[in-house]
Amino acid sequence: MSDGDAAACCCCIWTCLIILALPISLISLSLKTHNPRISVEDLYIPAINVAAPSNATRLNTFVFIDLRLKNAMPLNGLRYQVVNLTLSYGGAAVAEGAVAGFYQGMMKTARKTAVLRTWGMPWEEAFDRIARGLTVDVAVEVAMAVKLRRCGVYMKRKVVVVEGVVSVDGSGEEVDEKVVRLK
Secondary structure, eight states, X not given: OOHHXXXXXHHHHHHHHHHHHHHHHHHHHHHOOOOOEEEEEEEEOGGGOTTOOOHHXXXXXEEEEXXXXXXXXXXXXXXXXXXXXXXXXXXXXXXXXXXXXXXXXXXXXXXXXXEEEEOSOOHHHHHHHHHTTOOEEEEEEEEEEEEEEETTEEEEEEEEEEEEEEEEOTXXXXXXXSOEEEO
């Protein structure tokens, strides 16, 4: 076997390996799935904002929430059905709401906002905690059904439920400027 034949054979082997490795790596990447990463960017409860001059703020029974949903998969899109939000205080649910379903592409981040109406919130207890310089801890739960889109086809839906705790101070906003990741 001459040197030219050996070089051609070696080149042919490398070409075959590259041609086989590329589809195998793409298939393995598309098979690896992750839940979306969900975090609370901002939470505002105007009723416990002590800096507001008006009594009308105290009567505001709405909660404003800003969510960030990140799809970390490089080869799969996600179809969210309705995203359900539940806020709890002291172990009891005090607000519920939903964000309409949507599609999220590969490696994309979506920001969704919602306005939730509260009911049964023990406002007096919350006001007392704020007046004493303490914070109010609000549990945030996000529940949704997600369908994975792989090669243009939607797979079986998966239910994802994540939760976390957000501390709110007398300004009615989050105490910590860091994003609260729900797990």
